[in-house]
Amino acid sequence: MEPIQNFLSAHQISFKDGCMLSELTTFKIGGRSELVLYPETAEQCSALIRFAREQNQRLIFLGNGSNILGSDHGCQEWILKTERLAGLSIDENDILKVGAGVRLVKASSFTAKNGFSGLEFAYGIPGTVGGAVFMNAGAYGGSMDQVVLKTHYLDEEGAPHVIEGPAHQFAYRNSFFMQHPSYLITAVEMRLEKGNMQEILKRIEELQRRRKEKQPLEYPSAGSVFKRPAGNYAGKLIEEAGLRGYRIGDAQVSEKHCGFIINRGRATSRDVRLLIAHVQQQVKKKSGIELECEVRFIGAE
Template identity: 40%
Template sequence: MDLSSLIVKLKELLPNSSIYANEPLANHTTMRIGGPAEVLVIPNSTQDIQNTIDFAINEGINWTVIGRGSNLLVSDEGIEGIVIKLSDCLDHLQVEGSKVIVGAGYSLIKLATLLSRKGLSGLEFASGIPGSVGGAVFMNAGAHRSDISEVLNRAHILFEDGKIEWLTNEEMNFTYRTSILQKKRPGIVLEAEFQLVPGRREEVVSIMQKNKDYRKETQPWNFPCAGSVFRNPLPNFAGNLIERANLKGYQIGGAKVSEMHGNFIVNAGNASSKDVLQLIKYIQDIILEKFNVKLQTEIEIIGKFLKNSQ
């Protein structure tokens, strides 16, 4: 099916969704890197998401889901097929006492801030984590010695076969920066249910602010970046190893190891995905040589270059 026919069919199928052809994904990622999505769909509802995926499967078209574009490196060559962006939908929020039901597209920072002001404790660790609730659940995001698995009751998941199920915390199989959705049962988070704890508003807000201030002081949010690049090879920390290897400030093309935090690669100016990948590989080689530690990436790397270089 040619691109113009594909766009026509999708607009007929999804009259309330926004649909774009050859949309630059650099406009939709926090690193400001990424070539065009052949088709970008910003769905209006869960039903539109289901309809998009069903259509793609029936037509044999590749489909990819992104959230708010953090924790993501997209190829300069872009992504074939349909890219579904969830951050502009699925942003509902329902607070029932200390139980919270929230859409996958809701900003995690916004959620943590709002709940702290209600005196609800449990998400203080998320005060500086960019991205969406769905992405945070998908990868069990965490900081300050806590993570999503500590507060999630269950998650509403759309699986690749079109089925929708609620998975309990136990069924999510959470481990460090990982959930069952990454490999064993690929699926899309539609919404999450969190169980928080009532606390003193002043204390919760104070902890939130301290966490937020710490991240501002130690992480380079004044440059486009994707967040932490490498998983911590516990009991070591990736940033500490990179600093000990004197790699802070090291640069390839427009991609640079942050001088504030070793586990961040920033777009210092017109960086390409190739620059970032080369810098990641260089860091991995140096850390393996100096410390005999294999660093694994935490960011998700997607796009056409996977066929040739991954």
């Protein structure tokens, strides 16, 4: 038996051998990953981080894979998938405590049904709480920085820490964790406002209606591919560069929302990367503005 198998069985950590990145990401693109790990507790995560370090093995942390383009060549790194880092409760001080692997849709409906406002914006973002803190995800005027109080994480040696408030260094689609990609978020605490349940649910419904109307949710994608440039919109610049519907292989600039690249069926990461480069080049030529990628690439180049 290999050392990793001994280790996983000793720590009772679930895993899958050889899973396709296309099955782990909302873009539905990417080759084979060697090993996917599904720890359920922070202690298991800590042991895994230490073990991977001893083995000189790099770990990639994956939430719901909704902001990820996986390589066609797959990845040699082990993937630590956070989906079993669960837990969702509101304490006596009205603080929401939530595991990093909990999906935003679940956290948002849980808080809404308990009469707490603040996570309405997050209902339609198809990520996990950990991925959303990492990205400082946001929509419709709301963002994670407005609600996050404390984040529990493990450093590259598996040691636990908690950061609070300004230490998160939140900025537009940026955070302390983006500067430290080897830190694993395990749980998050948020402060929400007491509100009227019916009104909160109505607001969620309204935002969902707007999302469905504007976004190509019928196709696999990773959402908006580019960050919003200061004082402008990526989608608008892409449209003005004449790229609505522009296609390379099965990767296409969405006709419905030019900020999205969609997978029309069999898109490869090569198709998407070529399309991203083309869009960046054409937008720069037309407007002088450099579009920065929001989507993150994983796996072999």
